[in-house]
Structures are given as C-alpha cells and as structure tokens.
Amino acid sequence: MLTPVFAIATMVLAIATLMPTIRSGAWWIRGFDFPRLQLLVLSIAVLAAQMVLQPIDDAWTTAIVVVNAGCVLWQAWWIVPYTRLRRPEVADAPADAHPxxxxxxxxxxxxxxxxxxxxxxxxxxxxxxxxxxxxxxxxxxxxxxxxxxxxxxxxxxxxxxxxxxxxxxxxxxxxxxxxxxxxxxxxxxxxxxxxxxxxxxxxxxxxxxxxxxxxxxxxxxxxxxxxxxxxxxxxxxxxxxxxxxxxxxxxxxxxxxxxxxxxxxxxxxxxxxxxxxxxxxxxxxxxxxxxxxxxxxxxxxxxxxxxxxxxxxxxxxxxxxxxxxxxxxxxxxxxxxxxxxxxxxxxxxxxxxxxxx
Missing domain, CATH: 3.60.10.10 (Endonuclease/exonuclease/phosphatase)
Structure with missing residues (x-):
C-alpha cells in the first residue's frame, strides 16, 4: 500500500528537481531555482522513510529509490558549494591586510x-x-x-x-x-x-x-x-x-x-x-x-x-x-x-x- 504513496511523492520531487533545467525565463519555472535546500531535505526524508518502511525487493520500488536518490544528488550538486564541504573560493584576509x-x-x-x-x-x-x-x-x-x-x-x-x-x-x-x-x-x-x-x-x-x-x-x-x-x-x-x-x-x-x-x-x-x-x-x-x-x-x-x-x-x-x-x-x-x-x-x-x- 505504501508504494503508490512513495511513487507520487518521488514523482513530485523529480518534477520540481527537473524544472530549473528548462531554458525558460518564465516565473513559474525559475521559481524552482529557489527552494533547492528544502527539496533536498524532502527528498532525503522520503528516501529514508521508504528505506525504513518498505522492502526494496522489486523493480518498481528499486526504481523509485533510484529516482529519489538522483534528486538528492542533483540538488546537493548545486548547494554543497555553499557549505563547509567545499574549499572557500575567497581566501581569509591576512591579519595585517589593509586597506x-x-x-x-x-x-x-x-x-x-x-x-x-x-x-x-x-x-x-x-x-x-x-x-x-x-x-x-x-x-x-x-x-x-x-x-x-x-x-x-x-x-x-x-x-x-x-x-x-x-x-x-x-x-x-x-x-x-x-x-x-x-x-x-x-x-x-x-x-x-x-x-x-x-x-x-x-x-x-x-x-x-x-x-x-x-x-x-x-x-x-x-x-x-x-x-x-x-x-x-x-x-x-x-x-x-x-x-x-x-x-x-x-x-x-x-x-x-x-x-x-x-x-x-x-x-x-x-x-x-x-x-x-x-x-x-x-x-x-x-x-x-x-x-x-x-x-x-x-x-x-x-x-x-x-x-x-x-x-x-x-x-x-x-x-x-x-x-x-x-x-x-x-x-x-x-x-x-x-x-x-x-x-x-x-x-x-x-x-x-x-x-x-
């Protein structure tokens, strides 16, 4: 019974993840650029819930997991640079640096x-x-x-x-x-x-x-x-x-x-x-x-x-x-x-x- 729930949730997350790849300036497409962190958290939550609550023992459930994992990796690619997991792009200023x-x-x-x-x-x-x-x-x-x-x-x-x-x-x-x-x-x-x-x-x-x-x-x-x-x-x-x-x-x-x-x-x-x-x-x-x-x-x-x-x-x-x-x-x-x-x-x-x- 849980498979349709996870399938629908994953489909929604996949659509939200793919929308910014469309080369259009329309506001309803560009708006999906903004909540990448929130979408990443949701994808991780859905993926974790599926791994805990549902056996991954057939092609359909495996496909759902793979798609959701892809969403996680794609969103992470965009936002990880803005975390301490990346080397700073700008160096720290030397203590005596002026002006x-x-x-x-x-x-x-x-x-x-x-x-x-x-x-x-x-x-x-x-x-x-x-x-x-x-x-x-x-x-x-x-x-x-x-x-x-x-x-x-x-x-x-x-x-x-x-x-x-x-x-x-x-x-x-x-x-x-x-x-x-x-x-x-x-x-x-x-x-x-x-x-x-x-x-x-x-x-x-x-x-x-x-x-x-x-x-x-x-x-x-x-x-x-x-x-x-x-x-x-x-x-x-x-x-x-x-x-x-x-x-x-x-x-x-x-x-x-x-x-x-x-x-x-x-x-x-x-x-x-x-x-x-x-x-x-x-x-x-x-x-x-x-x-x-x-x-x-x-x-x-x-x-x-x-x-x-x-x-x-x-x-x-x-x-x-x-x-x-x-x-x-x-x-x-x-x-x-x-x-x-x-x-x-x-x-x-x-x-x-x-x-x-």
Whole structure:
C-alpha cells in the first residue's frame, strides 16, 4: 500500500528537481531555482522513510529509490558549494591586510515603518558603506540621520518597492543612478575612494524578480545582471557588486553573472547566509549578495539580526590583499555562457546608453 504513496511523492520531487533545467525565463519555472535546500531535505526524508518502511525487493520500488536518490544528488550538486564541504573560493584576509572596506546591505521592506533597528545596527557595526533598498522618503529621513557616520550619499527614494539609498564614509566619485533595463527600476554605480587613495568600483542592484505579482519572466533581471557583469569584467579598479538580486546564489542566472563578470563569491565554502524570508525559518534562501573581484580577501561575513523586514541585513568586510586568492577561484566564461549572456540582453530592452562602463 505504501508504494503508490512513495511513487507520487518521488514523482513530485523529480518534477520540481527537473524544472530549473528548462531554458525558460518564465516565473513559474525559475521559481524552482529557489527552494533547492528544502527539496533536498524532502527528498532525503522520503528516501529514508521508504528505506525504513518498505522492502526494496522489486523493480518498481528499486526504481523509485533510484529516482529519489538522483534528486538528492542533483540538488546537493548545486548547494554543497555553499557549505563547509567545499574549499572557500575567497581566501581569509591576512591579519595585517589593509586597506579594508566594510559594507552593510539591507532590504528594509518599504512598508516596514520601524527604522530604529537598522539605524542601531549601523551605529553598532559602523560600516564604511550602507546600501538600503525598498527605501522611500520615510526611510530617507531616518537614514539621513546617519550623516555623522556616513556623510556621502546617493539617494533615489521611490514608492514602488524599488527605491535605493547609498550612504558611505568614503568619498564618492562618478556616482550615478541608472535605469539599465526598466524605467522604474534603479541601480547605483559609483567609485569609492579608500583611506589610502585607492579606488573601488561599486554597483548596487535590486532588479525586479520573476513572480506572478512582479514580472512574468526573469528576462529583465537577467539582462541587468549581464550588463553589470560585463562592466565589472572591464573595470580598471577593484569591483564590488552588492544588493538584493532577487535570485539565489546557486541559480543558472547567478552562475552566468559570475562567469560574465569574473567576480568571486565569499559564501562558497563558508555557508549560504540565507537572508530571506526572515519570518519563515523553514523557507529561507540567499537573496542578498555581495560579489567582488579577486583583488579582495575576506575579513568577515555575517547575517545580522532581523530589523522588521522580510530580509535580514548582511555585513561583509573585505581587505585589498591581491595574490592571496586561489588562482583557479571563480568561474570562467565559455562559449555557452557568452551566448546565454547575449541572449539575455537581446531578449530584453536595455538602455544601452545607461549601461555602466
């Protein structure tokens, strides 16, 4: 009697596992990129239950076990890099490595009116750079109160859940708000001057996610990431890309971004640092990201306490310590990646004149 139960459960898990392999930007397909950890846990649970409760003594039950085991291995392939089972992609910073840059990024949730927790975290951790997204005039008034710590700012308050603010202790050069793909989705691009005079290029992003309430397809999000990835690869200075990318670290799109940009992910070999959903412990994945060029090594990376948003803030401190990262760190572009990147841009309607350079 248990065989049909395990067969149906395994079929559902197999479909959910295979959906992301479809080369489509449709939201209902791309959505299966997100819960890989949850699907892995479910597959292991079903597999363990079958091994305990049912004899594996015929071709049908053996096939169910094999399919479920395949789901476990496939999901694990994507998420194991974001555990301590892998060697870190980014080296730990030497104790004497300087200069350093500390960045705090937070999706504040525009409808969250309680600004005090984030302001308190900034005053406690004293980042050099604060990136806040989903910010409106209410949040701008609160964050402007941090100008004693972070006197330089780039502001873009909006009421559409895509406002963005950049505050920094470091002088800003060539700071611009750009609309790379959609007229109501801003991104911020600037060069930061470190204490020793070195300069770092910063791209802050918050593209629209594929979802039934936001966008039918991931096309515009993917195109924005490709445009910024190309700019990062061509930059003359060290580069940091940060923000709520509305994509998980292990998705095909994020892997494509890493191939196009050549940037490194400090989470690899250290942990997932799941920042969303702050109120649903069983349904969390890494949506808030920081990628950087190989010029940097990692001092520390922390998910900070909840601030009333549906995202946790994340704090990352980097050191300019070239030569310490493994030579094979990162993902290299190949012919397929270049074709996929061009297809992403061609499928959208990017504002080529606004593309960062």
């Amino acid at each position: 350093r840059i500390r960045l705090l990024a937070s999706n504040v949730l525009m409808h969250n009116r309680d600004t005090a927790p984030l302001v308190a975290l900034v005053r406690e951790h004293r980042p050099d750079v604060l990136i806040a997204v989903e910010t409106d005039r209410h949040w701008e008034r609160a964050l402007d109160g941090l100008q004693d710590l972070l006197p330089h700012a780039l502001r873009c308050p909006l009421d559409n859940l895509y406002g963005m603010h950049l505050y920094t202790r470091l002088p800003l050069h060539d700071a611009k708000v750009r609309y790379l793909v959609e007229d109501d989705i801003p991104s911020m691009h600037a060069t930061l001057e470190l204490d020793d005079g070195q300069r770092v290029v910063l791209h802050a992003l918050h593209p629209r996610p594929p979802s039934p309430t936001e966008a039918d397809s991931s096309q515009d999000r993917d195109a924005e990431l490709v445009l910024v990835g190309r700019a990062a690869r061509e930059a003359e200075h060290p580069v940091i890309v940060a923000g709520d990318l509305n994509d998980v670290a292990w998705s095909r799109t994020t892997r494509l971004f890493r191939k196009v940009s050549g940037l490194l992910d400090p989470r690899i070999g250290r942990g997932m640092y799941n920042t969303f959903h702050a109120r649903l412990p069983g349904l969390r994945w890494p949506l808030d990201h920081l990628f950087h060029s190989r010029h940097f090594t990692l001092v520390c990376m922390r998910r900070l306490p909840a601030i009333g948003s549906d995202h946790f803030p994340i704090l990352v401190e980097l050191a300019l310590a070239p030569g310490h990262n493994p030579r094979d760190a990162g993902l290299s572009p190949d012919a397929q990646a270049r074709a996929d990147a061009q297809a992403a841009v061609d499928g959208a309607d990017p504002n080529v004149a606004a593309a960062p350079r």
